Structures are given as C-alpha cells and as structure tokens.
C-alpha cells in the first residue's frame with residue numbers, strides 16, 4: 001500500500017498536497033501549455049485575413065496558416081485532456097494517501113480521542129474533507145494553469161500588437177475589479193454570519209428530526225417547529241442583507257468581466273485608430289480574438305479562490321487530526337503476570353484543565369469485583385476508561401500485575417483487558433463474525449458456546465439466517481439489549497483476565513435486564529471485574545465499592561460497611577431505594593390500570 005510521505009508539519013492545503021505536488025505541477029504545466037497553444041491557434045487567423053485582404057492572395061500561405069491553426073488546436077485539446085488525466089491520477093493517489101494516513105493514525109491515537117471527537121466528525125473528515133480535496137486536485141488544478149497563463153499571455157500579445165489599444169482594453173478590467181472588490185468587502189464577516197446562521201439551522205433541523213419522538217410527547221411539534229422557523233427567518237435575513245450589500249457591485253463587476261463590454265471598447269477604439277490610419281485590420285483582429293479570452297480567463301480565478309479556501313479548510317482539519325500525538329508505545333514491552341490492578345495516585349485532566357480524577361489510589365486484587373459508584377460526573381467512566389488506556393494518566397500510574405499499562409504494547413493490553421461499554425458497536429458483517437471479533441480464530445462451536453453463555457443463542461437462531469445474518473441489514477433490527485448481549489458474547493470469547501464493564505441502564509426492561517445480568521455473570525466469572533455501577537442493587541455484593549465524588553476517591557469498602565459510615569454512599573443508596581420504590585409503585589399502578597381496563 002502507498003505510504004504517506006508528509007515531510008513537513010501539515011498547515012494547510014499546500015503541505016497536504018505535498019505528496020502529489022509533482023503530478024499537480026505536471027497537470028498545471030500541461031494546462032498552461034494547452035492555453036498557450038489555444039491562443040497560438042487564434043494568432044494564425046490574422047495572417048490569413050491579411051492574406052485574403054491582399055491584392056493577390058496566395059492559397060499556399062492561407063493553407064499553411066490553416067494547417068498551423070488546426071495543429072495548434074489539436075495540441076491544445078490533447079494537452080488539456082492530458083492535464084485532466086494527470087490531475088485525476090494525482091487526486092486518486094492523494095485520496096489513497098490521505099485515507100491510509102488518517103486510518104493508520106486514528107488506529108494509533110488514544111481511543112479516548114476518537115470517542116471525544118465523535119464518529120460523525122471523523123466520518124466527515126475521512127469522507128467529505130478527503131473528497132473535497134480530491135475534487136479540488138482533479139478538477140481545479142488544470143484550471144489554475146489555464147486561469148493564470150491565459151491573461152498573462154493575452155496581455156503580452158496585445159501590448160506587442162498595439163500598446164495603445166492594449167492599454168485601452170486593459171482599462172475595462174480595473175473598473176470591473178473595483179466593483180468586485182466592493183462586492184467582496186466585509187466578505188469575511190458576512191461569510192462568518194452566513195456560516196453561523198447555516199450551522200444554527202442545521203442544528204435545529206437535526207434536533208427537530210432526532211428529537212421528534214421526545215418533542216411530540218410533550219407538544220404537537222409546534223414549539224420546535226417555531227424554533228426551526230425562527231432559525232430559517234434569521235438565515236434568510238442574513239442572506240438578504242448580504243445580497244442587498246453586494247448585489248449591484250457584484251453584478252456590475254461580473255458584467256465587466258464578460259467579453260461584450262471589452263469587445264465594444266476594443267471595436268470602438270480600434271475603428272477610430274483604423275480611421276486615423278494607425279492600425280491595420282489584421283492587428284485589430286488580434287484584439288477582437290484575444291480580448292474575449294482575457295476577460296473570460298478572470299472568471300475562473302474568482303471561483304478557484306472559493307475552492308482553494310474550501311479545500312484549505314478541509315486540509316487544516318485533516319492536518320489537525322494527523323498532528324494529534326499517537327499513544328506512546330514502550331521501548332521494552334513487558335507482560336503482566338497477574339490480573340490485579342493497582343492505581344497509584346492517579347490524576348487525569350481532560351483538555352478543559354479541570355481535573356476529572358485527582359490522586360486516586362486503589363488496589364483491585366486478581367479475581368475481585370470492584371464497583372465504581374458515585375454521583376453523575378464523579379469520574380467513574382473516566383477511571384474505567386483509563387485502565388484499557390483510552391487516555392494516559394497525567395500523574396501517578398495504573399499497573400496490571402505490577403506492570404505500568406504504559407509499558408505494555410497495545411496488543412498485550414488488549415489481550416488482558418476486555419471492555420463492554422454501553423454504546424455497543426456491531427460491524428456490518430454476520431452476527432457470527434461480530435462475535436468472532438473477540439478471537440478471530442475461534443471455531444463455530446466456540447462462537448455458539450459464547451453466544452449461549454451471553455444469553456444470545458436463542459434470539460440469534462430466530463433471525464432469518466441465524467449466525468449468518470448480517471447485523472444492521474434491513475429487516476434485522478436488533479434491540480439495544482440484544483446488541484449488548486452480542487458484545488458480551490464477543491468479550492466471553494475473548495476470555496481476557498480483566499473485564500471493564502460500563503453497566504447498561506438504557507435497556508433496562510425487566511426481561512432484558514435479567515438476561516443481561518445472566519450474560520454478565522458468565523462473562524465475569526473468575527475475572528477481575530471493574531464495573532461502573534449506575535444501579536446500586538446490581539452490585540451490592542461487590543468485593544469493594546470505590547465511591548467517587550468530584551474526581552476524588554471519598555469512600556472505599558463493602559456495601560454494609562459503607563452504609564454504616566453515613567457518607568456519600570449512604571446518600572446514594574437511599575436515593576436509589578427511593579427510585580426503586582417509585583418504579584415499583586408506577587409498575588404496580590400500570591398493572592392495576594391494565595387489569596381495570598380489561599375488566
């Protein structure tokens with residue numbers, strides 16, 4: 001596979017395009033050559049006119065110029081199409097290089113970075129930003145060659161043909177430029193306002209669609225629709241203001257870059273000079289043929305500026321991801337001997353500078369169950385994610401079997417720690433292969449045994465193609481609880497000595513919950529288990545509860561001991577019990593209501 005060759009820090013389109021700069025240069029050179037020969041072919045016309053206007057036209061001379069014109073046109077066309085072939089090849093090569101570099105890099109950065117960035121943003125980067133750079137290289141780079149060569153060459157030719165008429169022709173352009181500049185004044189601010197309004201409207205649309213289920217429960221959608229309407233109004237207002245400011249000058253500017261105004265000026269001034277006897281018709285013909293080219297050549301420059309800005313923004317985003325430091329790998333990797341976990345004065349801070357965990361010291365013996373409990377935002381998930389090295393600690397150390405997790409290769413760590421988180425992920429592949437992800441060389445019998453232990457075998461068999469059913473395909477909608485049991489089966493098959501479990505709360509209908517609890521019991525038997533507990537009743541029998549509050553370990557002990565200490569855990573427990581009572585009373589009320597209705 002092609003290796004990315006970025007030799008400089010990636011600070012924009014120029015550095016991102018560096019690996020294909022040779023091909024881009026080739027495409028630009030070919031397109032410039034095509035522009036030169038295209039203009040050259042036009043220059044064969046005035047000598048033909050001169051010959052035709054002479055007293056005794058020589059057919060041989062006319063034919064010779066005609067042949068030259070045809071050959072030049074043929075060269076112009078073929079080099080132009082060659083330029084596009086080269087630019088498309090460069091674009092494909094760049095796409096492969098960028099996608100490879102991004103996926104290889106994303107596989108090495110801390111998993112936490114990937115989670116925090118979000119799959120939507122990563123998809124946008126790997127798909128859309130790369131695609132927009134592809135489109136820029138493929139379609140715009142030859143135009144750059146053309147857009148700059150044509151005006152320069154046209155100018156030189158016109159000045160050489162007749163400097164007076166050349167200057168008169170040129171006079172139209174600065175006037176057009178002034179109008180364009182007027183239209184573009186405050187472009188940055190206007191663009192920002194437009195982007196903000198656009199972003200707001202996008203957000204509201206997403207909220208409107210995603211939250212429809214919730215919104216409709218509370219109103220008929222009219223209040224969220226009103227929010228959408230307000231954003232739409234503000235968006236149209238921004239557009240209207242922008243348009244009003246730039247409409248006249250923009251139109252006049254672009255009009256002056258149309259061939260017609262220049263042709264009119266050239267014709268009038270040229271006719272006057274001819275009447276003065278200081279300009280020949282063939283020379284005027286040079287202007288009539290070249291001037292429209294000169295004007296037409298400026299237009300793509302304005303469009304190109306927009307493309308360059310857009311691809312530069314995408315390139316900056318790609319560069320920022322590629323500059324993200326990778327998870328350091330040890331020079332002398334070590335293997336842990338036991339599955340005990342020790343946290344030594346662990347401190348960790350997310351990017352915002354506020355410590356999420358402070359000075360946490362905790363020992364989890366091999367084969368024990370430790371429940372991480374605490375109020376929302378206390379740091380439970382963060383702590384659980386530091387064990388499989390989603391991020392590296394900022395202070396202190398996390399050790400498995402006496403070895404700092406930073407001294408293990410990622411492969412070693414992953415062979416010691418399994419994690420089952422709430423946001424389950426299934427590949428677009430068969431259910432069997434999704435389970436096998438835990439151990440790719442497992443036999444079908446082992447996969448089935450894992451699925452049985454995870455309470456997943458029965459519902460898998462009921463699917464249209466059993467274990468060969470593609471997860472996520474139309475018609476195979478798996479419930480959250482079923483998806484979670486598949487990921488538990490995956491972890492059972494992996495059979496790692498340590499399991500980190502973010503207890504599910506989302507799919508807690510009684511039947512699913514009981515099945516998930518059974519599945520978890522099979523997964524965690526004889527393992528060192530760290531469980532992020534949201535429902536205290538499920539982890540009452542844990543060997544130890546580590547109670548976190550505002551990033552600190554405030555209590556440690558068994559359920560009964562902690563209840564006696566009358567601290568944070570006691571408060572959490574009484575709140576949990578209140579919630580359970582409330583849940584019970586709601587359930588019994590709905591059962592009662594159902595019974596009453598059926599009578």
Ligand SMILES: Nc1ncnc2c1ncn2[C@@H]1O[C@H](COP(=O)(O)OP(=O)(O)OP(=O)(O)O)[C@@H](O)[C@H]1O
Nearest residue numbers: 116350351356374375376377378379380381382383
């Ligand atoms: N990716 C992130 N970037 C920045 N801050 C984060 C990130 N994830 C969590 N935090 C912050 O770190 C703190 C601890 O969060 P964490 O999710 O670990 O708490 P928790 O105890 O698991 O909460 P919950 O029970 O609500 O899931 C919170 O203040 C949270 O806002």
